Amino acid sequence: MSGGASTTSSPLPEPFAGWFAARGWAPRSHQLEMVEKGRAGRGALLIAPTGGGKTLAGFLPSLIDLTERPRPNTPAGVHTLYISPLKALAVDVERNLLAPIAEMKLPIIAESRTGDTGIARRQRQRVKPPDILLTTPEQLALFCAWEGARRYFEDLKCVIIDEIHAIWPSKRGDLLSLGLARLATFAPHCRRVGLSATVDDPDLIRDWLSPGARDEVDLVRGAPGAAPVVDVLLSEDRVPWAGHTARHAMPEVYDAIRAARTALVFVNTRFQAEFAFQELWRLNEDSLAIALHHGSLAAEQRRKVEAAMARGSLRAVVCTSTLDLGIDWGDVDLVIQLASPKGASRMVQRIGRANHRLDEPSRALFVPANRFEMLECQAAREAIAENAFDQETRRSGALDVLAQHIMGCACSEPFDLVALHAEIAGAGPYKDLSWEDYEAVVDFVATGGYALRVYDRFARIVRGQDGLWRARNAEMILRHRLNIGAIVSPAMLSVRIAAGRRAVPGRKIGEVEEGYLELLETGDTFVFAGAVWRLVAVTGTDVLVTPAPGEDAKMPSWGGSKFALSTFLAQKVRAMMSDAHHWRVLPDDVREWLEIQRDRSIIPGPDEMLLETFPRGQRHFLVCYPFEGRLAHTTLAMLLTRRLERAGVGPLGFVCNDYALAVWSLKPMAGLDFADLFDSDMLGDDLEAWLAESSMMKAAFKACALISGLIDQRSPKDRKSGRQVTFSTDLIYDVLRRHQPDHLLLRCARADAAQGLIDVKRLGLMLERIRGRIRHAELDHLSPFSVSVILEIGRQRAPGEGAGEMILMDAAEDLIAEAVA
């Protein structure tokens, strides 16, 4: 064990010192430091690598305090509130926490409460609070909207936020920070503790966590773990030019699983998970216990896999980001990343899943699915070795989340306008919230925030004669509680086996997001939950399927990863590519590919952008390689298309991946002024005009409308149905845009779209970076680099704006064809 004091002079009281000693352990220095912080009543952020006893370090001060406290005369409230981003994690920690409590026979009750907790237990927990309550951000928000919240939490001494690095930079994090601010009002002396994996800039998290200045939260660092051992699979089969499946490498992946005790196989999308699972079982001659875990599987199925994993009865789990976070599976000794990791920080997290309990290095194997990914995997590997991470930026709290929270406060107890503003300013992301914005949000909560003030008499919250604001009636409260949370889940469809000849819905095998099957037609086969199914029909909220064993499933195309390539990793990839000396770490075929690219086209310098033009078929192509991720590329392609239209070259379509984008047109583009074409002024009016109409903006608006409570995701009438949204938010968006373009929700949606969906900021930085540094190669035919993106043509959906009209025109042409046939 690292950094431990000897057991004889242990600063831990009994029975803790004895408990450690009995196991042959010594407490680690950061665990002791956390105990000191607890005794001093200080807030703390603990940064320690996975496997460093982090969770126990978080709980130790509370366990000691609870053990040493005098028996209270009155029943005590909750002493420590532990919040985890994952439902499953709260369950898992309950297990890990209960073990020491039981072994030391501590007089402490610890219980979890999640969305899955039964009604009887919830009610009992309200009447008789446990000493330690383990829960999720959403449950805290529910507590905050409960009329008994103040009394329930008045004895609270400590809030622990686990995996804080994963929560804080999100709307869930915003909601959680507001909940923390509320708790601080109920229990002013409650201290805050954050537990985090290694991050680039701990101060950002301290700012977020601290009720005031960041130095109210002390930084505690664990000793760094052993450096992970990361290999990149150099497949004997050649690395493919394009694609995302890594099918070529499956036999080697299988061998790696066979050689490991237990492996986690991470993939980037659910389709990839299904595909890899299918492929591995095809090869599974030894019938190794290989399981599947992703967000579309039915919850009970996921729980089963988690339980089997915890028992150590699985050899491998193919999973998506659903298993990114810290469920403690000590037996995992290998993490395999299929297709590229996209970001160094996430990858470190994933690698940390291996050897959770040991001070051995974690082992990881990267399996690139194409040649650019080979570069990316190498870059990620080097970043991990250098301990370099993706950078985050400071977060400003979202106003739609604030609206939800304010409604919640009104549901709990009447509030004073000024006092609540002061309370909210104690939430990290809302420290700079202006009074104007705050009032606008309160007005929105009350009457929708419309300039046309016709709804005053229908207000959801009203100001009483005592000057305090409260929810108008019980129905408003009930509706709010049903709709708490900052995760907008897409409407889900149940996948059911079609029973009988009339194909009525039968047994449920899982759930899929609406739109997941968009690319499939009735009669098509697809893989889901590890088996092949034929799509029979979609009726209401049910997808009816029949088993189609042995059939070759149609693989709908997927856009690779939903995560964009991180800026940091992209930079490393560009640097590696431009440095021919660096190429020797790459396998022969990838090196040859770079050499041919150098001979036939250009290898750009690290800050340059390569732009190729060439004819192909009846079309002219422009391919450029910004390496800024699919989102930024899609935005760029939309804007370029508008400009190319104005330039009169007749652009016909475009396609993007994480590395490149290709536009094709009727007329040649080689003679264009590229400096002009890529001028950053495209981010002005063109962007505005495009964004307003874009489906991304409408999606962002929908999320804001749901989170803010403008419309309900669930209504009291149909609590269970999958399709809850009763209004078309697109129609609301259109009406609002015309009649009140500065409405609060449009502001929220614009901010969200610019940040998350179109990556405007990143695009802006890129355009600055390449100014004067565009390297144009005019070619006779496509280049080795361009193959990866050209091969995506036809596999991707028609992209965004204007696509709607194109689809309608095409469909109309089909009818004319039928008419004249």
Add this chain to the structure above:
Amino acid sequence: MSAAALLAETASQHPLGGLTLTLAGEAVVCRPSGALWVEAAQALIVADLHLEKGSFYAVRGQMLPPYDTAETLRRLAGEVAALRPEIVVFLGDSFHDRGAEARLGPDDCAALSGIACGRRLVWVTGNHDPDAPASLPGDAAETIRVGPLTLVHEPLPGAAPGEIAGHLHPCARVRARGASVRRRCFVTDGARMILPAFGALTGGLNIRDTAYRGLFRPRPLAAVLGAGRVHAVGWASLRDD
């Protein structure tokens, strides 16, 4: 050949915008706004305005924008200005609920008066608004005939050719290029037609839904509203939601 393909053969783009189709022998223009223009009778027909839908929900605590009536009437005024009809027929469910007329703001009342100026308004009654408007210009009727066409709110199975109705808020999910798009649409088999909802906040019901069963000959045509034009789309390109 499907009903849709037969219709498509004779369909044409109207010079003022919209798709001209033949319905029970009469030329009608499906406008990109969702209104139907019967040139011979100089009649403009709009269905399912659902005025004051926003305020209806606001009363119940869902603060939808209070601009839907203004927006719907703005679009209607645009059609009236472009086509100068002699008669404007509201095909029922013009108001979202019985209390809607009383909630109309003064500006919206004025806009309606402006639309009524110099022409006749006919309010066909619907299930949401079974009573005639109390204080607005125009006449109420359960049905009205325009040439060979019969205008009613709710389509009836087995009705005679020439019926034009609303009520169902038809919408089409159109698929091509490996993607799909959902838009409001007219639906017709050449004998009868259902109009899309004209209201700004009125949603749609997919025309493949069972609610449309028995109303049309097999494989009717969807005249789908696009940007500035109406697209004739055949059944084969349509999908469930």
